[in-house]
Amino acid sequence: MEPFNPSAMRGAVDLSGLVSRASAPEAAPGRPAPASTGASARAEGIVREADDASFGDVLELSQRVPVIVEFYASSIEPALESIVATYGGRIALVTVDGDRSPQLAQAFQVQQVPAVAAVIGGRRFQLFVGMPAEIEVRQVLDQVLELAHQQGVTGVLEQGEAPTEPAEEPLPPLHQEAYDAIARGDYAAAASAYRSAIAQSPRDQEAVAGLAQVNLLLRLEGAVASEIRAAAAANPDDADAQLAVADLDLSGGHVDDAFVRLLDVFPALDADGRTAIRTRLLDYFEIVGADDPRTIAARRRLTALLY
DSSP: OOOOOTTOOTTOEEOTTOOOOOOOSSOOOOOOOOOOOTTOHHHHTSEEEEOTTTHHHHHHHTTTSOEEEEEEBTTBOOOOHHHHHTTTTSSEEEEEETTTOHHHHHHTTOOSSSEEEEEETTEEEEEEESOOOHHHHHHHHHHHHHHHHHTTOOOOOOTTOOSSOOOOOOOOHHHHHHHHHHHTTOHHHHHHHHHHHHHHOTTOHHHHHHHHHHHHHHHHTTOOHHHHHHHHHHOTTOHHHHHHHHHHHHHTTOHHHHHHHHHHHGGGSOHHHHHHHHHHHHHHHHHHOTTSHHHHHHHHHHHHHHO
16 A cells, blocks of 8 residues: 655645535435444544535534545445544544445545545545555554644544534425425425425526426336336337336436437437427436536537537
8 A cells, every 4th residue: 555645735635615416305325334333433423424415514524623534335334433433533534435425436536445535624635445454544544643733633523522513404495395295205296396496596406406306206106117118118219208218217326327318319309309308308417416427428418419
């Protein structure tokens, strides 16, 4: 392992402009529970989970103490909790599921997991890929503390203190109405609430994205996946059939499949079919997020097909 050099400021990246967005008003999927430690790191508030939507809190925390960011995946559990716990709150650990947080994985240039970085005063420093021996990990963490001291980041998290957990701001009334309707399965009422929010504020992008997602749920209500896929296979040039199976792909997390399917069929369609495909793709872009690399690539290809 190439040792981390705290005096080498090259490669440090300012993350203060990192913008994350919540992709859906639903509970985040669970992850494998990490092994318990004698230090009870999570109970002490020095270890937490983060994702694309919550990483702004981590940047705030890094102004007080250096934050170690450990990327893992479903088959690889975080491994640094017990080590970080022994630093007595002078270092915080944030674990990130790289598969569920693509914006963060891209921002930290994660190519494989486990991958570990540090954030000090909002700036990112790459540490190591893979998991070296404990003695090597401690050497790196000691260097991180040294660099943090040089940058004036010398706080200590008190035992039992939760790391930067501000109270959630209440949702705007119409957004809350939509959220409550989704929770009880009334997607039509949720769509109505989002449309009212957009009518009041046409630039409310969260409402636009929420409406696109609820419309997707409405289209899939009562749908039988096997029948939809069979119809799409039997009618490869039928816009409605391909739109229906693309909805299935997107709802299952197969974003690229949904984009490619609609973009591939687009050139062979008549004007009405092309309009339907374009409109649906714009909805998908809102659901996935305008800054997502998959959206950017699909938007670029759609533009080329249009002009």
